[in-house]
Amino acid sequence: MNAESLDGRLLFAIPKKGRLYEKCIELLAGADIQFRRHARLDVCLVKNHPIALVFLPAADIPSFVGKGNVDLGITGHDVILEANMQAHVSEELRLGFGKCALQVQVPEAGPIKTVQQLAGKRVVTSFEVLAGEYFGRVDAELQLAGDAKTKIEYVGGSVEAACALGLADGIVDLVESGDTMRAAGLHAIATVLDTEAVLIKSKEQKHPQHASLIRLITSRIAGVIAAGRYVVCEYNVRRDKVHDATAITPGRRAPTISPLDDEEWVAVSAMVLKKEAADVMDRLAAIGAEDILIFNLDNCRV
Numbered sequence: 001m002n003a004e005s006l007d008g009r010l011l012f013a014i015p016k017k018g019r020l021y022e023k024c025i026e027l028l029a030g031a032d033i034q035f036r037r038h039a040r041l042d043v044c045l046v047k048n049h050p051i052a053l054v055f056l057p058a059a060d061i062p063s064f065v066g067k068g069n070v071d072l073g074i075t076g077h078d079v080i081l082e083a084n085m086q087a088h089v090s091e092e093l094r095l096g097f098g099k100c101a102l103q104v105q106v107p108e109a110g111p112i113k114t115v116q117q118l119a120g121k122r123v124v125t126s127f128e129v130l131a132g133e134y135f136g137r138v139d140a141e142l143q144l145a146g147d148a149k150t151k152i153e154y155v156g157g158s159v160e161a162a163c164a165l166g167l168a169d170g171i172v173d174l175v176e177s178g179d180t181m182r183a184a185g186l187h188a189i190a191t192v193l194d195t196e197a198v199l200i201k202s203k204e205q206k207h208p209q210h211a212s213l214i215r216l217i218t219s220r221i222a223g224v225i226a227a228g229r230y231v232v233c234e235y236n237v238r239r240d241k242v243h244d245a246t247a248i249t250p251g252r253r254a255p256t257i258s259p260l261d262d263e264e265w266v267a268v269s270a271m272v273l274k275k276e277a278a279d280v281m282d283r284l285a286a287i288g289a290e291d292i293l294i295f296n297l298d299n300c301r302v
Ligand SMILES: Nc1ncnc2c1ncn2[C@@H]1O[C@H](COP(=O)(O)OP(=O)(O)OP(=O)(O)O)[C@@H](O)[C@H]1O
Pocket: 017, 018, 019, 020, 057, 058, 059, 075, 076, 077, 078, 079, 097, 098, 099, 100, 174, 175, 176, 177, 195, 196, 197
């Protein structure tokens, strides 16, 4: 594909593999961004919008977006800070996946128990900027200077093996479930950063003609994210309990209250956070609500 065939399209960068890839593909499908990715091609045209998707390593997306070569992108918040691009991109939406923490880890059975004890020693990481800033602050607090400062060394992967291989006294790496860390005999002694996937746009404004399409895509993606977080709760309740019931299900703006063919009862419908749905149902049942139903949302605009 050559530059002409992109023909003024909005460029949207998506991680080409790794932890964020599958969720990004689900998000694009939920937002009805239609494309067919041909094997080995990293640029593909969207069929139903003037957009081209550019599949890039997650770590390269902040600088492509920050420099304005690409208009929109999805990557990790951690990756933006590591690329030092926070001043050049704006984080439009948190996407609720790719959640993990960048943590300082040391051998569980070893003598080091605190970050202060690790300071001055060897730390291996793929996040040399974030780890360097973090230990820069610790070194300064402990007044470590020159050769006494913490030695940060970069490796591109398998960071968790560095201590066992004798390359490091501690590491800085991402932790989600903690399985990788525990399997390597490590434990966390500090958190440098909590992160999740984000939708970013360029602050460069190289293509102002795309502003309305960017708003449309952002609002569609926000709808898909919200549909994953919320359910609709419907129930019947006696009129004299409506006040108590709507305190339990206040909805986003206000619940919908409809009359029933029984003057003493009303039907209520409200959006409820999915993670709170079971608790909300228990509390509604406790005040005498009946026929409590929960519906998943396929999509929404809220
Ligand atoms: N275990 C995890 N759980 C959740 N999110 C993660 C996890 N590991 C990484 N991420 C997020 O995904 C981003 C990309 O990480 P990933 O390991 O997929 O990178 P990659 O180097 O592009 O892929 P690969 O490891 O396949 O080469 C990270 O910067 C982080 O934001």
